[in-house]
Amino acid sequence: MTRLNQKHTAIETAIALIPDGASIMVGGFGSPGTPFALLDELLAQGQKHLTVIKNDANEPDIGIGRLIRAGRIDRLITSHIGLNRTAIEAMNQGHLAVEMHPQGLLAEKIRCAGAGHYGFLTDIGLGTEIAQGRREIECDGRTWAIEPAIRADFALVHADLADAYGNLVYRGTAINFNPLMAMAADKVIAQAFRVEAPGTLPPETVHTPCAFINHIVQVDSATSEQGRRAHVV
Amino acid sequence: MTRLNQKHTAIETAIALIPDGASIMVGGFGSPGTPFALLDELLAQGQKHLTVIKNDANEPDIGIGRLIRAGRIDRLITSHIGLNRTAIEAMNQGHLAVEMHPQGLLAEKIRCAGAGHYGFLTDIGLGTEIAQGRREIECDGRTWAIEPAIRADFALVHADLADAYGNLVYRGTAINFNPLMAMAADKVIAQAFRVEAPGTLPPETVHTPCAFINHIVQVDSATSEQGRRAHVV
Amino acid sequence: MSSDQERLLARAAREVLPGQIVNLGIGLPTRLFHYLPPDMDVLVHSENGVLGSQPVAHGAEPDLEMIDSGGAYIGTRPGASVFDSALSFAMIRRSRIDITFMGAFEVDQHGNLANWKIPGKFSPGIGGAMELAQKVDKLVVLCSHNDKHGNPKILKQCRLPLTALHCVSRIITDKAVMQVTKAGLEVVDIAEGLDVASLRAATDAELIIDETRLGRF
Amino acid sequence: MSSDQERLLARAAREVLPGQIVNLGIGLPTRLFHYLPPDMDVLVHSENGVLGSQPVAHGAEPDLEMIDSGGAYIGTRPGASVFDSALSFAMIRRSRIDITFMGAFEVDQHGNLANWKIPGKFSPGIGGAMELAQKVDKLVVLCSHNDKHGNPKILKQCRLPLTALHCVSRIITDKAVMQVTKAGLEVVDIAEGLDVASLRAATDAELIIDETRLGRF
16 A cells, blocks of 8 residues: 555645556546546546546546547446547447446445455346346345446546645535545545645545545645536536 | 435434444544444444444444444454454354454445445455455456445444534544444434535545445533543553 | 426325435436425435435535535535444445435336436446335335326336335325335325326226325325 | 663554554553654544544643543544544554554464464453454554463464454564564564574464564664
8 A cells, every 4th residue: 555645745746656458447427526637637648448437438528538538438337428429439349348327336346445355245126227246146035236446556536625635625516436446546646726735624524534545635726627627508 | 325414313213223233333543433323322222133344343342342242243344353242252252253254355345235246356365364265256357256245234434523414524443344334334324423404525535435324413522432531552 | 307296296296204314316306305294303314324304404515525416516404424334334224214206217006216327228237226125114215107108107017127026105296195015006196187097098007096095286 | 660661662663654643552662752763744643533643742731531542541633633443443454554563472483473362361341442453554563472470471372362464564573573474474573682593482373583674683
């Protein structure tokens, strides 16, 4: 684990840790919580053959939408890509392998890896098309599907506020998948609009404790996509 | 579900909902987070043949220790009862059935019920005495134990602060099992030192959203065990 | 928005009781937001992780970090909380949402719902619909009674891939309010000016209609 | 506290590196709290749900809602967080704790640990010990080299029910510091004034000792 006092990292250095072929979890539901600055740096550095795990595909010209357009993502594990026509086209044309999960199961599969387990047993989707390909077992006289956990090599997360140890506080609906992904990836790079000295965050207000975070990158909200991008209304 | 605007409840009324033979989750790790006022009312009302799920057994003369001494608990599902000699004696003499789980698995089994799943697959305890009696399965070439979720009819939880809708904020190490149990029980009764009007808690600071809470009971910290009980140091 | 949709939404809003927790699906149901009395003690849940959303105040600058699951900017009302996606779906799977409203491609008289995939044409992913449909006690479908070609959407049996089985409690369309019962699809209300024969003609499902008890909307 | 224990704890504190996250088990390990330099960039984790605890300031009134997993009142240092038990153990199972210190009834040369149950005598439950032992990368056992009857606690093979298999990295007793390696138990340091023959006599496990490299503590 990265030492507590060595986490504050330049964005180029942090993203340069990611090799070609890496699996990367990316926080965000729509724009809120998406680590736009980290993704733009990943686009600039050129890593390819990536597997990305993200709730959605953002929109064509922002976030992972840019990486998909640039052909840098081979495989996307997601829940819904309805706001990104480019991603749908890439999927339909076979350029992008897409693995879809119901949203709550996707969240839970990520959290399950974050809790250090193999998987969980659920009744969600039994008897529907979603159940196809899942292994099922009988317990206490009922059928349950095994949902294996989903882990990743890296997670890129967005917080509103952090301290230099890597304690994170999220804001609004930007929480979404970020704390789960911070638990589930081997190396976690967090961007935050403000990075303060340890001691500024009341212990009860910390959403993600610093034990899960390897690198903290401070980003300027005024130059981040968060600061200028309108969402679909 | 209890209507949002009908949750603020007198302690007698809330505890009177619990029948003989109920299964009850009780928050707390040691004293912090233990809902002492609710437990004292339960002692006063006389419900018996209870199954209690709690991390520990408190100490002999406080919390669930009093219920154990009064012979009101038939079965205790727990992780460690080392601070309660009365409970150990009751267990050894066969008056109290005790089911022990490793602490993190107990927490996770409760959370798993709270997430609405049947159970999870873990490698914790494989090859040890704890593994005895567990069903194991092979997945991806490795052995995993199935840990079924633990639910309950009721949960009694302690928060520092609440609003009238039942949003809860915990303080210090009083968090522990409380938010997990609030998810996992069918009816949840929360005690809080302060109950304020909706709108006083910033949305990001809420630990347990009100959707999980059925009844809010305001208790006075000065007359609660929390206010006068010293812990083992 | 058409007057049919406005009438449908006004009728749908009457399904919500004070003190309830309500989830609004993408599309038509999202607009229900504007039909709930602003002083009503109701918390709107959005599965991306907020309980207690409300429309952004007219003329106010939106908060870029606050959206609903459809991507629309929202505000929060007193008593609101925000949380992660695992907790949000725990709330759903534990049936802590009192009522959810969803659109439909097809819905049938057994309460089956299809609203996420049209094979070969439309498959953006199921999002949160499956868990909401399977686990929320009261699922109300809001949809047009017929598709744009005039074909019925209220069927004897769904043909498209299902979102969930036996999940729908009530269906509200521009033409009728229908309750799913063990006996079949009971018509509760019929649209002002519509006669029963026309309703049956526009519907594939078998309808149970007691004209003496039929409401109008 | 005996001077042997003080020496043991002073030696154990040297295992902790600046910037690490440290868990301290119940009993002797808890006292390590007082042997870490107060200005050291270290966060102490306690499995009841706190990261960044520190001893209550001398003479200060304790906060009744702040205890460690042993039940002792604690304070928090800058950078601290508190969280629920599921998250606390997620941190443990994901190996986000750098080092944990635990007591032992028995520990053996294969790195097996027994510290939770003596059948027929002592079985209060395993608490958090199993997951800490199984999942934290570096587990350091702190215990007396021999029990109160003088019997060795450092064995060829544990006899009591195990807490976890092959989990111990290092053992620090009043008599020696021993590293668990694939080859066996290597003695790193030996207590001041103790000779190798006496150490071997007090130990059931086979010890690998290179006298030319042996440290003193």
